[in-house]
Amino acid sequence: MDTIASLFSFITWPVSWVIVQFHKLYGAIFGPDTGWAWGLSIVSLVVLIRICLIPLFVKQIKSTRNMQVLQPKMKAIQERYKSDKQRQSEEMMKLYKETGTNPLSSCLPIIAQSPFFFALYHVLSAIASNKKIGVIDQSLLDSARQAHIFGAPLAAKFMDSADKVDALGASLTDVRVVTAIMIVMMSASQFFTQRQLMTKNVDLTVKTPYMQQQKMLMYIFPLIFAVMGINFPVGVLVYWLTTNVWTMGQQMYVINQNPTPGSKAQEQYLGRLLKGVTAHGEVRGRTRRNTVKRIVAKGPDRNDIERKFVTGLAKLGLAPQEDGTVVKSDTAVADADGGAAQRRQQPKRQTKAKRQTGTGHQGGGKDDDSSESAPKTSLNKKTPQDEKPKPAGKSASGSSRQAKSGQRKGPQRPKHPSKK
Incomplete structure (x- = not known):
């Protein structure tokens, strides 16, 4: 962590200068050597940075929503060009360009905060080592080393040894209790922020792999911060907890005032x-x-x-x-569906049995009467007239029946002996 922080040493001077200016303000109220003066200076640094990052936060919201909308199209491209990865990448880039979407925009606030985060870590590490850094001279260094937040020094870590904590004028138990509580609060705020995004501000009508990825991140990110938190100084934990609470409140405001369509x-x-x-x-x-x-x-x-x-x-x-x-408007009810033409009500389709019953009653009345009035012939005797084919559409009971599909209407030809 110290090696990474040293890469951002170029921004150490501005960060230390901002902290010192806020310390002058709060030191006049609470005292220059108190934890309130130094702790509120770090909180004010976070607020200042997050206010400057509001335009990036707006871009992040737009990018996240565009990515949610584009997920079905992206999935279709992946399936269509499954065997051609190069063409798949080209179509993806074309889709991003047409819709004005940048996949990296959702990470812009975190990326923009990283230099300030590591610069603050570098400053607090120097305070713990009793080294001058940026605009913090020896008098400010001594003041910062005396500052405690609920009994824990700003530069103390959860994994520090008892000798190092004693050098800062505190007990190891106090440091570990305070840092453990702050780590839990930091992870919980991260989890709640991601959870309210997934449960309230996502279009639930569209099931995409993006939602599954966000759900995984909801559980992975808090665990990552919990593991990393044991190596953070108390001052850095104050910084990260403040930025998480800010993000949670900012996102809550956006969800209430400008929610995602369909959520x-x-x-x-x-x-x-x-x-x-x-x-x-x-x-x-x-x-x-x-x-x-x-x-x-x-x-x-x-x-x-x-x-x-x-x-x-x-x-x-x-x-x-x-x-x-x-x-x-008196016509408001008619226009309630967005001006779309109302659908025509289609008649219910009758079943085959009902259609045949209806046809039999319509065309079979006369046949029934004629069959009853016809003279009865002797049983088991067939006349030549009985062997003649009956007219099409009439049955023995007098009801007309439709020919089966694939058959010719009227009398059927006798089958050839070879086809029997």
Whole structure:
């Protein structure tokens, strides 16, 4: 870890300078040598970095959603060019270019944070070794070494020896208890962040391998951070726990205000929006009007949740407009399905028995009467007329029957002796 941190030593000076500036502010309030002053300085560093990374976070959301939408097409390309890996890669790149999707965009916030993370690790390691680094001089170094967070020094680690912890003015038990609690909280926040993404902000109507990958990461990432956490100083654990909590809150806000179409979060959001329209008779807020505007623009391509929302507006006698507002309309119910032509109601197909029964009653009435009024002949005696073929469409009972498929109507030719 120290070797990796040294690769980012070029950013050590800016990171140490930012921490010192925040330390001056909090030191005037809580005291320069307290854990609150140094701990809040690290938290403020995280907040500053995450605010600067908000544009990348927006890109991450768009990229993640585009990847979810493209999964069926990507799977079709993989199956079509299963034996040609080069053509498969070319088609994938073509698909990304046409849709403006970058697979690496989902990792941009983590990649952008990495230099600051390792630079902070390098600074805290220098403090633990009593070495000057960046703008931290000897007086600031002594102050940082005296700072404790719930009895654990900023530069102490879970795996440190008792002698090293004693040199920092703390007990090994306090350090391990504090670091263990912070590691558990760090892993739990990572798990909850990924879980709320999978359970609330994913289109459940599309089953793709991407969802399975995200589900695996939901369990793998917390384990990775738990294993790595035992080698992190307390100050780095504060940094990572803060950034996880920030990510969780930021994602919760996005899920509530701009959910993925077709997800459970969208159903809850449109339910709240419908209640608001019911209470006020209008769409309040620019964000909500933009949501209605997108639903109107989709037309017949709306998903089931969006159709349900438009139908709910129609029951109130309201019709959504292209500008995101709603107006009273008598034809709202007819337009509730997004302007799509209503399907024609096809008559139910009768069974074969019902069709034959109906045909027999229609065409067999006269035949039944004639058969009853015809004179009865003596039994076991056949006349030449009886041997003549009966007219097509009439049976002995007088009911007409259709010829079987593949047979000629009327009298059948006798089979040749060789074909019997």
